[in-house]
Amino acid sequence: MKIHGPNQTNFNPYKNHIQKQAEYKKDRNQSDQLEISKQAKQLQENSQPNAERAKYVQDIKQAVESGEYQVNPEKTAQKMIAFWSKER
Secondary structure, rough: OOOOOOOOOOOOHHHHHHHHHHHHHHHOOOOOOOOOHHHHHOOOOOOOOOHHHHHHHHHHHHHHHOOOOOOHHHHHHHHHHHHHHHHO
């Protein structure tokens, strides 16, 4: 029995693996798709901000831009303490 070593021309241990990858890539030429359910669409429609909240936010934005918005440091500190005092 003669053994010539792994340098034989017809010996490629990765040949099957390479062929499987090529076949898989041919089958995977599909693009990603996103499908939003009816319930999710309904939630998106219902989550539109109400007019009062939108006006409130717009008023604050205008006050900040004009430099008239003032922060109450005591109220801010109280809110911070209340937030960090909660047990998690």
